[in-house]
Amino acid sequence: MSETSHYLCIGCPLGCRLEVDTQGDEILEVRGNACKRGDTFARQEHVDPRRFVTTTVAIEGAPWPRLPVATAGSVPKHVMREVCEALHGLRLEAPVELGQVVLPDALGTGIDVVATRSMERR
Amino acid sequence: MPELQPRHLQRRYDVVVVGGGPAGLAAALGAREQGAEGVLIVDRESEPGGILQQCIHHGFGLHHFKEELTGPAYAERYLGQVLEHDVDILTDAYVLDVDPSRRVGLLSSRHGRTEVDAGAVVLAMGARERTRQAIRIPGTRPAGIMTAGFAQKLVNMAGYLPGRRVAILGSGDIGLIMARRLVLEGAEVVGVFELMPHANGLTRNVVQCLHDFGIPLHLSTTVVHIHGDERIEKVTVAPVDESFTPRMDQAWDVDCDTLLVSIGLIPDNELARTLGVRLDPVTTGPVVTSSMETSRDGVFACGNTVHIHDLVDWVSQESQLAGGAAGGYATGRHRRADNVRLLPGSNVRSCIPHTITTEREHTIFLRVTKSLAPCTLRLGEVYERPLRYVVPGEMVTLKVRPRFLQGFHGGNLRVDVVAREEAAA
Ligand code: SF4
Numbered sequence: 001m002s003e004t005s006h007y008l009c010i011g012c013p014l015g016c017r018l019e020v021d022t023q024g025d026e027i028l029e030v031r032g033n034a035c036k037r038g039d040t041f042a043r044q045e046h047v048d049p050r051r052f053v054t055t056t057v058a059i060e061g062a063p064w065p066r067l068p069v070a071t072a073g074s075v076p077k078h079v080m081r082e083v084c085e086a087l088h089g090l091r092l093e094a095p096v097e098l099g100q101v102v103l104p105d106a107l108g109t110g111i112d113v114v115a116t117r118s119m120e121r122r
Numbered sequence: 123m124p125e126l127q128p129r130h131l132q133r134r135y136d137v138v139v140v141g142g143g144p145a146g147l148a149a150a151l152g153a154r155e156q157g158a159e160g161v162l163i164v165d166r167e168s169e170p171g172g173i174l175q176q177c178i179h180h181g182f183g184l185h186h187f188k189e190e191l192t193g194p195a196y197a198e199r200y201l202g203q204v205l206e207h208d209v210d211i212l213t214d215a216y217v218l219d220v221d222p223s224r225r226v227g228l229l230s231s232r233h234g235r236t237e238v239d240a241g242a243v244v245l246a247m248g249a250r251e252r253t254r255q256a257i258r259i260p261g262t263r264p265a266g267i268m269t270a271g272f273a274q275k276l277v278n279m280a281g282y283l284p285g286r287r288v289a290i291l292g293s294g295d296i297g298l299i300m301a302r303r304l305v306l307e308g309a310e311v312v313g314v315f316e317l318m319p320h321a322n323g324l325t326r327n328v329v330q331c332l333h334d335f336g337i338p339l340h341l342s343t344t345v346v347h348i349h350g351d352e353r354i355e356k357v358t359v360a361p362v363d364e365s366f367t368p369r370m371d372q373a374w375d376v377d378c379d380t381l382l383v384s385i386g387l388i389p390d391n392e393l394a395r396t397l398g399v400r401l402d403p404v405t406t407g408p409v410v411t412s413s414m415e416t417s418r419d420g421v422f423a424c425g426n427t428v429h430i431h432d433l434v435d436w437v438s439q440e441s442q443l444a445g446g447a448a449g450g451y452a453t454g455r456h457r458r459a460d461n462v463r464l465l466p467g468s469n470v471r472s473c474i475p476h477t478i479t480t481e482r483e484h485t486i487f488l489r490v491t492k493s494l495a496p497c498t499l500r501l502g503e504v505y506e507r508p509l510r511y512v513v514p515g516e517m518v519t520l521k522v523r524p525r526f527l528q529g530f531h532g533g534n535l536r537v538d539v540v541a542r543e544e545a546a547a
Binding site for chain 1: 168169175178179180191192193194195197198277278279280281303306307324325326328329330333334495510511513515516
């Protein structure tokens with residue numbers, strides 16, 4: 001029995017509706033894509049959907065109480081919330097530099113969470 | 123030395139830039155690169171960077187830095203370039219007026235009420251969020267109703283969660299991005315309600331901000347009533363018919379303690395109005411030449427003050443050009459007047475700049491009224507280019523090279539985007 005999963009391509013504003021036919025772990029066919037990018041996207045999204053996480057972390061002694069941070073690479077989609085929860089407990093001290101690691105190897109993904117701006121000490 | 127909050131203002135600057143967001147920063151850089159000596163940025167916030175500072179998500183810089191950055195990272199990198207170029211930046215400051223001799227009236231926390239003379243002025247005030255549709259909703263006016271951008275500043279910069287159960291009116295990108303932000307911060311987003319039959323924001327944001335978190339998007343649906351005394355308690359929503367009339371028989375109530383409004387941006391043109399520059403009734407921003415000069419001599423404009431951009435990279439590009447032209451103007455290098463007027467034609471809502479020349483290369487930015495795929499972009503009878511698609515939410519950019527306009531000797535040039543038969547492609 002083959003199964004069909006549905007995705008919406010984010011490659012461009014056409015937003016093609018993609019269908020991925022699978023049998024077990026094997027992808028049989030990708031349909032609905034108007035160009036090659038949709039095919040690549042559907043396969044990635046079906047097998048290993050990944051996202052960047054952007055959020056903020058509490059910081060002391062800075063002009064703002066929150067510091068924007070992001071994962072330095074994409075992490076599996078299903079750990080997005082957990083990454084944010086892991087960051088909730090953190091308290092940073094200014095100064096912080098753009099790109100500074102605030103949480104190494106988030107949840108064992110191998111991906112660091114880094115500051116996306118500098119904040120001086122106030 | 124470049125300074126944030128300069129202790130002493132010069133009496134005269136070659137170029138004064140109003141606004142320190144992405145447009146203002148790029149304009150200042152452009153002005154310095156084109157030989158302007160003293161350049162001053164006047165910004166009303168406590169630090170430059172504008173809206174970028176609160177846009178902590180990715181999506182910035184792919185064209186300009188060849189790398190996808192978050193808003194704050196883009197601002198910081200750009201600001202670094204600007205400071206290297208010896209630009210004074212005055213924060214917590216307002217431009218009150220620019221007189222005909224380009225004497226600029228300033229109000230700042232550091233210098234109080236002062237004046238500086240400017241060789242040229244660049245308007246880069248950015249945009250405001252639209253609220254009109256929300257203001258007309260019947261019902262009470264309790265606390266808990268705000269624009270998506272304001273909520274973004276509260277959450278991302280002040281670290282304050284505006285509510286626990288949030289409804290969102292309109293599917294603009296800021297609203298979609300805030301839906302995800304609020305969920306990741308522990309709030310519940312009960313739904314996004316969009317009047318139009320299609321989402322307003324990018325598909326990427328619909329997928330990654332709504333679908334990823336199971337947030338419902340109700341198309342052709344709008345908020346018809348607001349309930350609550352002190353704090354908003356619920357909204358009544360209803361589907362609309364083709365003429366956007368709510369079908370009250372199908373209305374339902376949604377409990378919420380917060381309503382975000384995300385129905386788009388509009389140029390912040392208060393100062394432009396004060397200065398009496400000519401405005402385009404469609405974009406509501408100033409009418410500009412190919413040098414981004416307004417109808418007032420020596421007053422230039424760029425970025426979202428002129429028209430709403432969807433990528434900051436285009437803001438930077440356009441603004442660097444505007445700043446460069448302002449720098450040229452201030453140092454006595456005037457450009458030849460444009461000889462081509464671009465007229466928005468079929469399926470073209472607006473076209474920036476309003477005039478170009480047949481001599482130089484220009485980037486023109488179009489907004490279409492309706493989606494078409496595939497289609498053809500036409501410049502009068504002289505040039506045409508096939509496009510895979512156009513959508514109202516995405517600006518169309520076209521590099522117009524002098525050879526495209528060969529044999530055209532000036533005058534009005536109609537810009538059309540028309541459907542193309544697949545077979546003919
Ligand atoms: S498949 Fe190609 S054309 Fe369709 S949305 Fe994706 S990128 Fe665009």
